[in-house]
Amino acid sequence: MNIKAVKHVNKIKVKNTALSRMQDRVVVEAPLQIELIFIDCLRNVVIESIASYAIMMRTPGDDQVLIIGLLYGQGVIKSIDDVIEICRDEHEDSKENHWLVSLKSDCLSRAKSSQSTHTSYSSCGICGTSFIKALEIKGSHAVDNDTHWxxxxxxxxxxxxxxxxxxxxxxxxxxxxxxxxxxxxxxxxxxxxxxxxxxxxxxxxxxxxxxxxxxxxxxxxxxxxxxxxxxxxxxxxxxxxxxxxxxxxxxxxxxxxxxxxxxxxxxxxxxxxxxxxxxxxxx
CATH class of the missing domain: 3.40.140.10 (Cytidine Deaminase, domain 2)
Known part of the structure; x- marks a missing residue:
C-alpha cells in the first residue's frame, strides 16, 4: 500500500453523549496535472506541447498507470509504443503532482480532438447518440462474442x-x-x-x-x-x-x-x- 494514499488525522468521536479524542486514517486527495509533449522522432525535436491536458483530483500512487489508462481511454494513445517517456517535472515545487508525458507526434491530433470534446464526468445535457458515435470514431477493440463462458x-x-x-x-x-x-x-x-x-x-x-x-x-x-x-x-x-x-x-x-x-x-x-x-x- 502506498503510504502517501493514507494520512493520520485527529478526530472527536461521539457515541451517545460521550466524546473521545482519537486518530483516524483518511484517504488522501491531491491534484494531478498532466502535460503532454509531442516529439518528432525522426528529427528528435518537440513540435508542440499541451501544458494542462488534464488536471484531476486523485489519490497519490500509481500515477503512471493512471495517466496511461486515461490517455488510452481517451483515444490519445493506441498502444504503449506511443509513449516515449513519463516523468515528474523536477523543476516544479509540486513535482509529485505534475507529470510530463512525451508522446509520438502522431498522437497530437488525437489529443487535441480528445481535449476539445472532453466533458466533465456526469454532467447534464449530453447527447447520448453523439457520445456513442464519437466512441465509434475513436475506435475500440472487437469484443469477444462467445456465449456461455x-x-x-x-x-x-x-x-x-x-x-x-x-x-x-x-x-x-x-x-x-x-x-x-x-x-x-x-x-x-x-x-x-x-x-x-x-x-x-x-x-x-x-x-x-x-x-x-x-x-x-x-x-x-x-x-x-x-x-x-x-x-x-x-x-x-x-x-x-x-x-x-x-x-x-x-x-x-x-x-x-x-x-x-x-x-x-x-x-x-x-x-x-x-x-x-x-x-x-x-x-
Missing part, C-alpha cells in the same frame, strides 16, 4: 471477495476500486482511488491490463456504472463489466451498441443483468 457462481465469488482485497478502503472507507479477473474468477489486478474513474484508469493502464487484457477477462467496480466507465472498458476490448452500484441509461445504451455485458447491483449473491446475458451460464 462466465458462470453465475464465479460472479458471486468475484464480488464477495472484492472488499477483502481493498487495502486503502479497509483503513479509510474512502476509496473506490476497479479489479480485473479472468473467466475462472482468479484476481489479476486491483487498483484503488478516491475517484471511481481514476481507479478504472489505473487498472486499464497497468501492465497487467494494457495491451494484455483478454476478451474473457472481467472488470469489477465498487462504484456505479456511468457511460464513461463503459467507454473505457469498450476501448480495452474487455467484454464484461460488473458493478456494486447502479448503471445509467446511457451506459446501458453504449453496452448494447458494442455488445458489452453489463451487470449491476452485484451484492449478497444477487445481481441484475442489463445487457449481454448470453455470456453467462448457470453451471
Amino acid at each position: 462466465l458462470s453465475i457462481n464465479t460472479i458471486h465469488r468475484m464480488v464477495s471477495g472484492l472488499s477483502s482485497r481493498q487495502d486503502i478502503f479497509s483503513q479509510t472507507g474512502g476509496t473506490h476500486c476497479a479489479a480485473l479477473f479472468n473467466q475462472e474468477g482468479k484476481p489479476i489486478a486491483l487498483y484503488e482511488d478516491i475517484g471511481r474513474h481514476n481507479a478504472l484508469d489505473k487498472l486499464l493502464g497497468s501492465r497487467q491490463t494494457f495491451n494484455n487484457a483478454h476478451g474473457k477477462d472481467v472488470v469489477v467496480l465498487s462504484s456505479r456504472i456511468s457511460y464513461e466507465m463503459v467507454q473505457k472498458v469498450i476501448v480495452s476490448g474487455i467484454s464484461v463489466l460488473i458493478a456494486i452500484g447502479a448503471p445509467s441509461v446511457l451506459a446501458i445504451q453504449a453496452a448494447q451498441r458494442f455488445n458489452i455485458t453489463v451487470i449491476a447491483f452485484a451484492r449478497d449473491n444477487s445481481f441484475s443483468i442489463y445487457h449481454g446475458e448470453s455470456r453467462l451460464t448457470d453451471k
Whole structure:
C-alpha cells in the first residue's frame, strides 16, 4: 500500500453523549496535472506541447498507470509504443503532482480532438447518440462474442471477495476500486482511488491490463456504472463489466451498441443483468 494514499488525522468521536479524542486514517486527495509533449522522432525535436491536458483530483500512487489508462481511454494513445517517456517535472515545487508525458507526434491530433470534446464526468445535457458515435470514431477493440463462458457462481465469488482485497478502503472507507479477473474468477489486478474513474484508469493502464487484457477477462467496480466507465472498458476490448452500484441509461445504451455485458447491483449473491446475458451460464 502506498503510504502517501493514507494520512493520520485527529478526530472527536461521539457515541451517545460521550466524546473521545482519537486518530483516524483518511484517504488522501491531491491534484494531478498532466502535460503532454509531442516529439518528432525522426528529427528528435518537440513540435508542440499541451501544458494542462488534464488536471484531476486523485489519490497519490500509481500515477503512471493512471495517466496511461486515461490517455488510452481517451483515444490519445493506441498502444504503449506511443509513449516515449513519463516523468515528474523536477523543476516544479509540486513535482509529485505534475507529470510530463512525451508522446509520438502522431498522437497530437488525437489529443487535441480528445481535449476539445472532453466533458466533465456526469454532467447534464449530453447527447447520448453523439457520445456513442464519437466512441465509434475513436475506435475500440472487437469484443469477444462467445456465449456461455462466465458462470453465475464465479460472479458471486468475484464480488464477495472484492472488499477483502481493498487495502486503502479497509483503513479509510474512502476509496473506490476497479479489479480485473479472468473467466475462472482468479484476481489479476486491483487498483484503488478516491475517484471511481481514476481507479478504472489505473487498472486499464497497468501492465497487467494494457495491451494484455483478454476478451474473457472481467472488470469489477465498487462504484456505479456511468457511460464513461463503459467507454473505457469498450476501448480495452474487455467484454464484461460488473458493478456494486447502479448503471445509467446511457451506459446501458453504449453496452448494447458494442455488445458489452453489463451487470449491476452485484451484492449478497444477487445481481441484475442489463445487457449481454448470453455470456453467462448457470453451471
